[in-house]
Amino acid sequence: SAVISQKPSRDICQRGTSLTIQCQVDSQVTMMFWYRQQPGQSLTLIATANQGSEATYESGFVIDKFPISRPNLTFSTLTVSNLSPEDSSIYLCSATRNSRLGELFFGEGSRLTVL
Amino acid sequence: KNEVEQSPQNLTAQEGEFITINCSYSVGISALHWLQQHPGGGIVSLFMLSSGKKKHGRLIATINIQEKHSSLHITASHPRDSAVYICAVPIIQGAQKLVFGQGTRLTINP
Numbered sequence: 001s002a003v004i005s006q007k008p009s010r011d012i013c014q015r016g017t018s019l020t021i022q023c024q025v026d027s028q029v030t031m032m033f034w035y036r037q038q039p040g041q042s043l044t045l046i047a048t049a050n051q052g053s054e055a056t057y058e059s060g061f062v063i064d065k066f067p068i069s070r071p072n073l074t075f076s077t078l079t080v081s082n083l084s085p086e087d088s089s090i091y092l093c094s095a096t097r098n099s100r101l102g103e104l105f106f107g108e109g110s111r112l113t114v115l
Numbered sequence: 116k117n118e119v120e121q122s123p124q125n126l127t128a129q130e131g132e133f134i135t136i137n138c139s140y141s142v143g144i145s146a147l148h149w150l151q152q153h154p155g156g157g158i159v160s161l162f163m164l165s166s167g168k169k170k171h172g173r174l175i176a177t178i179n180i181q182e183k184h185s186s187l188h189i190t191a192s193h194p195r196d197s198a199v200y201i202c203a204v205p206i207i208q209g210a211q212k213l214v215f216g217q218g219t220r221l222t223i224n225p
């Protein structure tokens with residue numbers, strides 16, 4: 001199995017600021033993903049983090065709002081920019097070693113509250 | 116209609132009871148994931164299954180591909196099993212991008 005360290009675990013931010021969430025995997029993985037979980041809702045995929053190239057965003061999510069980096073196979077960051085209270089959610093990263101269907105690993109989540 | 120539907124949405128039971136959580140999906144898939152989310156938000160992958168049944172400790176997961184239905188069972192439930200259980204299926208067959216059910220919030224009382 002793989003262990004994913006995600007930080008911060010929680011943060012409270014002011015409107016208009018940005019928050020960067022880091023995700024570190026303890027072994028090389030092929031694919032990394034970022035999800036958002038709004039209060040009382042299930043997970044929604046934001047983007048697939050591609051190593052060394054621009055992330056692939058899902059419908060409704062744009063790079064200006066959610067810039068993502070993945071400089072190597074074990075590390076990725078998600079920034080939530082120009083925060084508004086509607087961005088208050090849990091953000092999770094996940095990873096897999098298999099480009100097709102394989103076991104998934106998740107971080108512990110980052111709980112963001114925007115005031 | 117959601118592509119992945121779970122039932123029940125909430126379940127409260129006494130310690131020791133046998134628990135069943137159901138998941139029905141409308142998309143064609145090659146496998147299905149069962150996940151457990153703890154109150155802090157972290158998620159653990161419990162099972163990935165494409166046919167039949169898998170067992171891990173007190174947890175059993177079954178899937179019927181023809182009927183597009185899966186169940187998660189917990190035997191001899193314990194308060195530490197209290198969590199949200201989520202099933203997820205690939206958006207595209209064989210791919211890693213998932214669609215998630217709404218989750219079942221399970222509470223086991225001592």
